[in-house]
Amino acid sequence: MAQILAPSIQWQIKMTKNSSSARPITAKMWSSLLLNQKRKGAAKGSAKFRVFALQSESSTVNRLEDLLKLDTTPYTDKIIAEYIWIGGSGIDLRSKSRTISKPVEHPSELPKWNYDGSSTGQAPGEDSEVILYPQAIFKDPFRGGNNILVICDSYTPAGEPIPTNKRYRAAQIFSDPKVVQEVPWYGIEQEYTLLQTNVKWPLGWPIGAYPGPQGPYYCGVGADKSFGRDISDAHYKACLYSGINISGTNGEVMPGQWEYQVGPSVGIEAGDHIWCSRYILERITEQAGVVLTLDPKPIEGDWNGAGCHTNYSTKSMREEGGFEVIKKAILNLSLRHKEHISAYGEGNERRLTGKHETANINTFSWGVANRGCSIRVGRDTEKQGKGYLEDRRPASNMDPYVVTSLLAETTILWEPTLEAEALAAQKLSLKV
Structure with missing residues (x-):
C-alpha cells in the first residue's frame, strides 16, 4: 500500500x-x-x-x-495564493503561486493574473496572454496557515471567456432567476484509479498480470483487497481542512479504484468544489509517487469503469409531490440524451456498454434502484414521493461545470414540444 x-x-x-x-x-x-x-x-x-x-x-x-513546515504567520501578514485553472485539454489542471500582501476572505479581494496560454494549448504563441479571474477560495492543506488555493477561470485580455472556460457558461445558467428559485442541489460521486508510476498499471495489481476477479474489493479491507487507502484518507482530511464539502469515500469495485462524494452543493459551487478536490488529489498522488487517472475505462475487459454519478434535485423535487416533478425531469432528459452524452466525458463509450453497472450509451432508460439504467431513482424517493434522481451517465473525467449546468438547463429552463413530450412519456411509461 x-x-x-x-x-x-x-x-x-x-x-x-x-x-x-x-x-x-x-x-x-x-x-x-x-x-x-x-x-x-x-x-x-x-x-x-x-x-x-x-x-x-x-x-x-x-x-x-x-x-x-515553516509557519510564517507570526512573522508576516503576507500569504501564498495558489492560482489554479483548467488547461487546454479540458481535464488537465495547472497552477502557480503568488504572494498576497495580507489574508483575504473573498475572491474579489484578489488580483487578476495571467499565464502563457501557448504552453497550455489555449492561445497562439504570437498572442499568448490569458487572464485568470479568481472565483473561489479554499484553505491550502499543503502550506497551512492563512495560505489559500484559488479556483480561477480564464479570459482573453479583452475580457472574453476563452473556449475552454466552461465555468462562465455554467455561471450564466445558475444565475437565471428560474434556476435560482429552484435551488439546485448536487451530490457528485467522483471515481478515480491509482496507477503504479513506471508501468501505468493499477496500484496493487501484479505487473503485467491480473488480480483475482471483482467481488472482494468493493469497500474491502485487507492488504489483498485494498490498495491506496492512505491516499484516499489523506485526500479526505485535506478536503475537510480546505473547506470542500466532501461527504464520504469508499473503495470501488475494481481493485486500485476509489470514490469520494462531494455535496450536497448548490449551483456553481458543485463545480468549484469538485475541481479543487481533484487538484488536491493530484497533489497528494504526486507526493506519494502514484499516478492518478480519471480515464472512464482504464482497464479493458471484465472490469468496472470509472464514472462520476451526479445526484440532482430541485426545490420542487424535494417538496411534496416532488416525484411527479422528477418524472417530468426524466422525460426532458430522455429527449436530450444525445446532447448530454456528448458533454459527459471523453472516452465514455468505452464505459457505457450496458455491462458493469452501466446503461448502453445509445439507449436512454430509467428505473427505481436499477444501477443498469441511465437515470436511477432511489427506493426512498419512490416511497416518500419526493427526493432526487441520480444521473449515472457522466464519466469520471467529465467537467462538473458542464454536467451540473446542463442538468439545470434541461430540467428547469428547457421545454419540449407537446408532441415530443407525449411520445417520450409513452415510450418511458411515464405519467406526468
Whole structure:
C-alpha cells in the first residue's frame, strides 16, 4: 500500500576523505560543527563536505522538511495564493503561486493574473496572454496557515471567456432567476484509479498480470483487497481542512479504484468544489509517487469503469409531490440524451456498454434502484414521493461545470414540444 509522505530529504554529513570510517552525526553535533566553523572561519585546504540522504539512530537533520513546515504567520501578514485553472485539454489542471500582501476572505479581494496560454494549448504563441479571474477560495492543506488555493477561470485580455472556460457558461445558467428559485442541489460521486508510476498499471495489481476477479474489493479491507487507502484518507482530511464539502469515500469495485462524494452543493459551487478536490488529489498522488487517472475505462475487459454519478434535485423535487416533478425531469432528459452524452466525458463509450453497472450509451432508460439504467431513482424517493434522481451517465473525467449546468438547463429552463413530450412519456411509461 502506498504511504503518504511529504517530499522530504533526510540530511546527514560525511567527510569525503576517509568516508569508510565516517559516522552519522546528530542534530546536536551539526549545531556544534556550525558553531565551530563560525568561530574558526573558513579553514584553507580543509576537507570538503558532501550531503547524503541518510538517517541517524537518534534524530534526523531534516532541514528541507523543516522549511516546508515553516509557519510564517507570526512573522508576516503576507500569504501564498495558489492560482489554479483548467488547461487546454479540458481535464488537465495547472497552477502557480503568488504572494498576497495580507489574508483575504473573498475572491474579489484578489488580483487578476495571467499565464502563457501557448504552453497550455489555449492561445497562439504570437498572442499568448490569458487572464485568470479568481472565483473561489479554499484553505491550502499543503502550506497551512492563512495560505489559500484559488479556483480561477480564464479570459482573453479583452475580457472574453476563452473556449475552454466552461465555468462562465455554467455561471450564466445558475444565475437565471428560474434556476435560482429552484435551488439546485448536487451530490457528485467522483471515481478515480491509482496507477503504479513506471508501468501505468493499477496500484496493487501484479505487473503485467491480473488480480483475482471483482467481488472482494468493493469497500474491502485487507492488504489483498485494498490498495491506496492512505491516499484516499489523506485526500479526505485535506478536503475537510480546505473547506470542500466532501461527504464520504469508499473503495470501488475494481481493485486500485476509489470514490469520494462531494455535496450536497448548490449551483456553481458543485463545480468549484469538485475541481479543487481533484487538484488536491493530484497533489497528494504526486507526493506519494502514484499516478492518478480519471480515464472512464482504464482497464479493458471484465472490469468496472470509472464514472462520476451526479445526484440532482430541485426545490420542487424535494417538496411534496416532488416525484411527479422528477418524472417530468426524466422525460426532458430522455429527449436530450444525445446532447448530454456528448458533454459527459471523453472516452465514455468505452464505459457505457450496458455491462458493469452501466446503461448502453445509445439507449436512454430509467428505473427505481436499477444501477443498469441511465437515470436511477432511489427506493426512498419512490416511497416518500419526493427526493432526487441520480444521473449515472457522466464519466469520471467529465467537467462538473458542464454536467451540473446542463442538468439545470434541461430540467428547469428547457421545454419540449407537446408532441415530443407525449411520445417520450409513452415510450418511458411515464405519467406526468
